[in-house]
Amino acid sequence: DIQMTQSPSTLSASVGDRVIITCRASQTINTWLAWYQQKPGKAPKLLIYKTSTLQSGVPSRFSGGGSGTEFALTISSLQPDDFATYYCQQYNTYSEFTFGPGTKVDIK
């Protein structure tokens, strides 16, 4: 089974800050890594897929990178709408998807 870890679990930041969230897989997943944003009471929203491809309609301040087992989500300049919880997800094979435990970004 592939395990996913994220750090930090909580991040306090201010509007305009550059924010980086990291995600690690327990084995290589090539670039089959996605990032989601979730707000309370809402379904997750896909931000990035295939490690670095921005989903349609997602602002360009979001970017993703990495390969193999180490990945990162960067928000270049945090906006008020970005305070939320972020999850990474590996989808290397249809037989097993795994989400990371999440990173909550809150207001400093």
Added chain:
Amino acid sequence: EVEMVESGGGLVQPGGSLRLSCAGSGFTFSSFWLSWVRQAPGKGLEWVANIKQDESEKYYVDSVKGRFTISRDNAKNSLYLQMNSLRAEDTAVYYCATMTANILPPDVWGQGTTVTVSS
């Protein structure tokens, strides 16, 4: 508009059964893999199951194997999750989702339906 809408959640006693449904619209339902994902109260996301377009492949997270069954009816644009032998730890919001391209993870999600397992 591409949309997924879940239904069928509710309160059920431990050991009981429940069948969730998910209706897709605005896209060619039969062309894509489908998923169920759940989220326990105050917890993170957990993938539950995937099903291929023609039902020839079905996969489950270990904690539900032998208890849950994923199925679909492409003629009705519908996805199902039959949940048997329910436990308190199955209490969660259940989301259905579709993957609208081979390189995509679940990209279109429903709003979720709540399952509570309690006596």
